[in-house]
Amino acid sequence: MEIAYVAVIILFCLGMYTIITKKNLIKIVIGITIVESSLILLLMLVGYKPGGTAPILDKRYEIVVDPITQALALTTIVIGGSVTAVMLAMVIKLHKRYRTLNIDEIRKLRG
Amino acid sequence: MELAVWVIILPLLTAFSLGISKLYFKKIFFKLVIGSAILYLYLLILVITTSYPPKVYSIGQWGLLGINLMVDPLSALFLLIIALLFLPFIIFSMKYTKCIKHDYFIFSYLMVAGISGMVLTTDLFNLYVFMEVSSLSSCALSLYKKTDRGIEGTFKYLIMSTFGSFFILLATILTYYLTGTLNMAEISLAFEDTPFTIKSTIMAFFVFGYAIKIGLLPMHAWLPDAYEDSPIPYNVLSSGLVMKSAVYALIRGLYIMFGIDFLDESGLLTIVVFWGVITFITAHCLAFQQSNLNRLLAYSTIAQIAYIMIGLFVGTEAGLIAGSFHILNHAIMKGTLFFVVGIFNYSLAAVEIEDIKGLGYKFPILSFTFVVGSLAIVGLPPFNGFMSKWLIVEAALEAGFTYAAFFILVGTFLSLTYYLKVIVTLYTKNEKPLLIEEAGLSLKLPTIFLGSLCIVFGIVPSLPLHLITKIPTFLLDNGDYIRILIGG
Known part of the structure; x- marks a missing residue:
């Protein structure tokens, strides 16, 4: 059991690290x-x-598992899926306009 | 009895029936948009007038297990803001969105459904879901123009907003883990014997998550970028409602679940007041450097929301009244300013401050409305902004935050400088500007309506204060709220 909580903490920190440090748009979405x-x-x-x-x-x-958290998890999956879809659609648009996925270059081109 | 439920169902139903009507019955699309907005206004007025004393609506008679909705004075204040802004927004957007975009109205109804859900719910996870509904549709609205800058700004907005949501979700899960319930009243009771450190960790996650959505200092950068190239009527709803709904969720969560004593004990009140002071001073300084009208107003929004946070977090009854009053007033004042800028943008494609040079003589009534709005937001009497700002200063002094009161006055002078810059440009003589399209009555009417509200609420502040003075009863002492929720 405990090791699973450690895995949650590692995944959470890894994702946060990816979002904050990476410059590539796709990698940011992966982090999220x-x-x-x-x-x-x-x-x-x-x-x-x-x-x-x-x-x-x-x-x-x-002994039964808690059904409420399962319902919450399903809802979270649906929300996460739609957010990711919208983000990836925007990444496609940005790549079409700027021909790059690097955040710094997009900022430079934007002026 | 079940009227409060319809406040959420009606916009949701409208959004989906608009989707069907877009495919099969194109003719009735706009009749449906306007008709539903008017019906919604009527419904909101009915709910607001019957909001006192607070009532609990238990959906499906499941009691505390099921979904409970509650209309208390703070929710009623937000429903009042929706009532004041939504119909003008729809009328303005009808004309403003030149080529007819059906999706725009579908998403605006979804956004309002999400916000009204956030305001009414008493369940922590429902709050999260409704917040995601409103912020996703808010992103879709902000993308409407599909320009390069618009997409880039909205991408930043979506990333930041999701980043904040994760912390809120994490705090929600931890709360459920500790207490075994998601109902705010039950959480509050279960929190009484939770250790101090665990409670303050959860609170820190909540505050950090919502601070991103509210736009407090280091996390404010997404807001001007998102506003820069978005449709201007959307900016009215966003700064008036979407940002405020995060403020609502924060104070509802903190005051009901943790209680004022814990907030004071953990030092959060002092931190947020200090944070607010730094935020508005920085935002005013940054606003002064802007040449783009939308960005200037966006930085002004950040500063005004920092004022609201100071008012709400001095932790006294007077502070809560002042902060809530400023929530209402800021929605009206910013609505006026954005609508006027929207008309200039519509008829002259004006974006920069330079573009509106000399328009004061061409649009006398609109320019006067802009002057009224900007003087109100600076905080000069006899407009509504003066009243609420004065109340915030008074509450801060009373609670012993002298430095906050002093810096609010400094901030007033700073904001006067950049609004004066715009007003002076507005009334500088210039050659005839290039008129693209005349602004019709449907654009001017919502603007003048909100502008006149600035004056009315300034002269007769007792009109909204009648409702607002009841807010602290159910926030400051969370016992009342809990009793109603559990007893109902």
Whole structure:
């Protein structure tokens, strides 16, 4: 269990590092996706119980995982997917206009 | 009874039916846009007038497990801003968006649905979802012109906004992990025996995430870039509503979940007031250097929101009233200024300050409205900006933040310099400017409506204050809010 939380922290910091330091637009979008995945993983961990099954209200299933976090994770995936789609569409437009993906060069060309 | 639910459903329904009507029934598209806006205004007025005492709407009778909506005076204030800005925005946009773009109206309805959802919900995760709905559609609106600068600025906006959302989502997940609930009242009760360090870490994530969306100092750079080449009616809604909705979410979350005592104890109040002072001084200095009208107004927005933050975070009843009053006044004043700039942009393609030279004689009424708006935002009597700024200074002095009160006066002089620069250019004699298209009544009417509100709220401040003075009752003492939410 603990090692999974460590993985979440590493993924989160890695994604943040990518967003802040990288100059390539695609890499920034990748960084955002990594951070988002780490948060989804965290959501799953929060609701997880060892040996738990699907949340069915029946006497045979005593240990069930938390269904709320799963619903939240689904919502987060949908939001993240649409944000990534909009971002990539903008990256395509920017590449068509400036013929480069480097943030510094775009800023220079923009004047 | 279920009127509050319709405040969210109506714009959402309109957005989707506009999508269908764009494909199959093009003729009724604009009738639908206007009709729905008028119906929405009527609905908002009904909800605002019945907002006191606060009521809880439990959707589907699930009680605390389900989705609960609550209309309290602070929500009613934001619904009032939507009511004042949305119909003028729609009327203005009809004419302003020259070639007919159907998507523009679909996204504006989605954005308003997101904001009204944020304002009404009592659930932390719903707040996050509605915030994402409003910020994504806000990005789509800001892209509308599809120019190089517009796309680049919007990309920066989307990156920053998503970056902030991650911290808010992280704080939400950690809150759920600690308390096992997402209902704000239950969180507040469960937080009482949480250790100090864990609570303040969660609070720091919330504050950092929302500070990006609000545009406090180091994270402010996206705002002028996003405003520079976006359609101007969108700027009205963005600075009036989208930015303010982040302020709403921040104070609602902090005051209800953590409580004023914890905010004071953890030193957040002092930090935010200091942060606000640095932000508005820097923003005023940067605004002075701008030659682009949109960028100048964007920096002015950053400064004004810093004033609002100071008012809301001095932590007294007077401060909350002053800050909330400034939220309303800033929406009206900035709306007036952006609308006038929008008309100049529409009829003369004016972008820079130089372009509006000598227009004071050509458009006498509009220029006068601009002067009224800018004097109000600087904070001169008898306009509405003076009233709320005065209240903020008074509240800061009363709470012992003398330096904040002093710098607000310094900031007033700084803002006077750059607004005077624009006004002087407006009234400098110039050769006949090149007129592209005459501005119609549908552009002038919303502008003059908001401009006259600046004067009316300045002379009769008791009109909005009647509603605003009830706000601290349900914020400063979170017990009342919790009792209503859990009892209902």
